[in-house]
Amino acid sequence: MPSYEVAGHVVDHPPFFACRKHKALLRMNRAFVEEMLAWAPELQPQNLTEVAASALGGDDKAFLTSDYLIPPKVSIFNPRKVQGHGSLPFLIVFIDKRFFGIPASYLRRRFFEGCTDCQAENDPTSDASFPDYKPPAPPPPKPRTQAVPGAAKPVTKSLAPPKDGPPGTPGPAPRPPAGAPPQRKTGAIPKPGAAPPQTGTRSIPKKPPAPSYDVPPVEREPPPR
Numbered sequence: 041m042p043s044y045e046v047a048g049h050v051v052d053h054p055p056f057f058a059c060r061k062h063k064a065l066l067r068m069n070r071a072f073v074e075e076m077l078a079w080a081p082e083l084q085p086q087n088l089t090e091v092a093a094s095a096l097g098g099d100d101k102a103f104l105t106s107d108y109l110i111p112p113k114v115s116i117f118n119p120r121k122v123q124g125h126g127s128l129p130f131l132i133v134f135i136d137k138r139f140f141g142i143p144a145s146y147l148r149r150r151f152f153e154g155c156t157d158c159q160a161e162n163d164p165t166s167d168a169s170f171p172d173y174k175p176p177a178p179p180p181p182k183p184r185t186q187a188v189p190g191a192a193k194p195v196t197k198s199l200a201p202p203k204d205g206p207p208g209t210p211g212p213a214p215r216p217p218a219g220a221p222p223q224r225k226t227g228a229i230p231k232p233g234a235a236p237p238q239t240g241t242r243s244i245p246k247k248p249p250a251p252s253y254d255v256p257p258v259e260r261e262p263p264p265r
C-alpha cells in the first residue's frame with residue numbers, strides 16, 4: 041500500500057475497508073484487480089472535475105483543485121454501466137501507475153479477501169442482497185398519489201354532515217363536536233337561572249341545549265331569583 045510517514049504518523053490516502061462482522065482489514069483480490077486491468081484499454085482517463093460535473097448542477101467550481109496541482113486522470117471502472125450519481129467514484133485505486141475510480145456499488149464481498157473468518161463462512165448470498173445502484177424513481181408519480189388523498193377528503197366531508205345521526209358516523213367526525221357538547225350540558229345544569237342567554241350565544245350547536253332548557257328552566261328559575 042502506498043503509505044508514507046509524516047513526523048511519526050503513518051498516512052494512507054485511500055480509504056481501506058474492513059468486513060463489518062469481524063473488523064478485519066480487506067484487500068482487493070486477484071479477480072477484481074485483473075478485471076479492472078482487463079477493462080483499462082477501453083476506459084478513457086478523465087479529470088475528476090469533469091466526472092463530477094454531471095452531479096454538480098452547473099456548479100463547476102465545487103470540484104476544482106488549485107492550479108498548483110496536476111489532478112490525476114482517473115479511469116472510471118463501470119463495466120455494468122451504472123447510471124446517474126451511482127457512477128461517481130467512491131474509491132480511487134492506483135494500480136500499475138494507473139488510477140481507477142470505482143463506484144460504490146461495485147465494492148462487494150466477492151472482490152475482497154483478507155478475512156479468514158469470512159472465507160470460512162463462504163456466504164455467497166451476501167452480494168446478491170445488494171443490487172446495483174439505480175437512480176431514484178421520478179417524482180411525477182407523487183403528485184398522483186397526493187391527488188388520491190385529496191379525493192378522499194371530500195368523502196370524509198360528505199360523511200361529516202350527517203352529524204345529527206350518531207350511528208352514521210362512528211369515526212372521527214362525531215368526536216370533535218362531542219368534546220364541546222359536554223361543556224354545554226354541564227353549563228346548562230349549573231346555570232338554571234341566569235345561564236340560558238350565555239349558553240345560547242356560546243354554543244354553535246344550539247339544537248341540543250334548546251330541548252334541555254324547556255324542561256328544567258320553568259321549574260328552577262323561580263328558586264334562584
Ligand SMILES: [Zn+2]
Pocket residue numbers: 059060061062063064155156157158
Ligand atoms: Zn470477516
